[in-house]
Amino acid sequence: MENENIEILSDAMKEYFGDYELEELCTRFGLTIDYMGIHPNRKKLVNQLISQKYRDNHQRFLETILPKLLKRCEERIRSTTWEVNVFDEHMLPQLKKLQNFFNGQKSSDLKDQITNHFFTGRAKLAEFFNRTKTALTIIDTQVGKTTFECLEGVKKPIRLLISQSEKDIIDDIGGFLSEFRARGHELEIRRHLELNDRFFIFNGRLWMASCSLVDAGQMTLSIIECVDTKPVVVKEIGRKWREARVFLK
Numbered sequence: 001m002e003n004e005n006i007e008i009l010s011d012a013m014k015e016y017f018g019d020y021e022l023e024e025l026c027t028r029f030g031l032t033i034d035y036m037g038i039h040p041n042r043k044k045l046v047n048q049l050i051s052q053k054y055r056d057n058h059q060r061f062l063e064t065i066l067p068k069l070l071k072r073c074e075e076r077i078r079s080t081t082w083e084v085n086v087f088d089e090h091m092l093p094q095l096k097k098l099q100n101f102f103n104g105q106k107s108s109d110l111k112d113q114i115t116n117h118f119f120t121g122r123a124k125l126a127e128f129f130n131r132t133k134t135a136l137t138i139i140d141t142q143v144g145k146t147t148f149e150c151l152e153g154v155k156k157p158i159r160l161l162i163s164q165s166e167k168d169i170i171d172d173i174g175g176f177l178s179e180f181r182a183r184g185h186e187l188e189i190r191r192h193l194e195l196n197d198r199f200f201i202f203n204g205r206l207w208m209a210s211c212s213l214v215d216a217g218q219m220t221l222s223i224i225e226c227v228d229t230k231p232v233v234v235k236e237i238g239r240k241w242r243e244a245r246v247f248l249k
Contacts, residue, residue: 002050002051003228004227004228004230005050005098005101006043006046006047006050007043007228007230007231008091008094008095008098008231009046009049009050009069009098010042010043010045010046011091011231011235012069012073012091012094012095013042013045013046013065013069014042015087015091016068016069016072016073016076017065017068017069019038019039019040022040022042023040025061025064025065026040026045026061029057029058029060029061029064030057031045031049031057031058031061033045049061049062053102059102062102063102063103066095066098066099066102067099069095070092070095070096070099073088073091073092073095074092076088077089077092084241084242086137086159086201086234086237086238086241087234087235087238089134089135089137090134090137090201090204090206090234091204092134092204093133093134093203093204094204097204115225116222116223116224116225117207117222117223118220118221118222118223119216119220119221119222119223120217120220120221121216121217122146122149122150122216122217125150125213125216125221126149126150126151126152126153127153128223129150129151129153129154129200129202130153130154131202131203132154132155132156132202132203133156133202133203134156134202134203134204135156135157135158135159135202136151136154136156136157136158136159136200136201136202137158137159137161137199137200137201137202137237137241138151138158138159138160138161138198138199138200138201138213139161139195139197139198139199139200139237139240140160140161140162140195140198140209140212140213140214141162141163141195141196141198141212142162142163142169142212142213142214143160143162143169143173143189143213143214144169144173144213144214145176145214146213146214146215146216146217147160147212147213147214148176148177148180150213150216151180151185151187152180152183154185156186156202157186157187157188158185158186158187158188159188159190159241160187160188160189160190161189161190161191161192161195161237161240161241161244162189162190162191162192162195162247163191163192163193163195164191164192164193164245177189188246189246189247190241190244190245190246190247191244191245191247192240192241192243192244192245194240195240198210198211198212198213199226199233199237200223201234201237205225205230206225206226206230206233206234207223207224207225207226208223208224208226209221209222209223210222210223210224
């Protein structure tokens with residue numbers, strides 16, 4: 001879990017703190033900062049902070065920067081729409097867990113067991129999605145009636161990124177989509193040219209799926225949680241989401 005904390009914190013510092021501001025903060029707490037080219041080596045800095053977090057100046061640095069990162073993440077979410085802030089929605093619960101962890105509070109939720117799931121039917125898969133407490137982002141290569149059935153119990157906004165290939169979309173999707181939204185679901189669908197894998201993002205976690213949701217109930221769908229690759233994959237998904245075309249039906 002320490003490696004994941006390093007990735008989360010260094011990624012947040014890169015996103016929400018400029019080079020000059022980070023340098024000034026390090027100087028204030030007597031921290032030495034190395035560089036990669038002209039930019040601070042944030043990952044090396046965070047590695048030192050976490051591995052030696054009980055040193056007084058390291059602890060005070062973390063106590064100072066974490067609330068700032070959390071506030072800036074929340075401000076970014078408030079100032080943008082949920083349709084575009086994939087990265088920030090994912091980062092928010094991570095930063096809250098980190099803040100609790102370094103403040104000495106109970107961190108049982110930070111130590112979520114890495115889980116792999118196998119679903120042979122739609123009902124259990126629907127229960128899995130019903131746990132979401134954040135916006136749900138789904139990257140899938142296909143979409144159909146079963147997709148909406150699996151998401152029926154989700155109460156949070158849903159982003160669905162799909163392929164641009166017409167063969168991957170059922171003919172009457174417009175009807176299913178209208179009915180789904182009429183039942184109170186907030187859903188946006190976008191289409192991207194380059195989609196090969198299937199992912200789910202919610203509650204600050206990322207899973208890779210073995211097959212499309214349209215195959216749920218017809219074949220076993222396995223979901224593997226991604227940890228080490230999570231920051232890179234989430235950023236790439238956010239980039240593709242911003243590039244993708246809105247599905248107008």
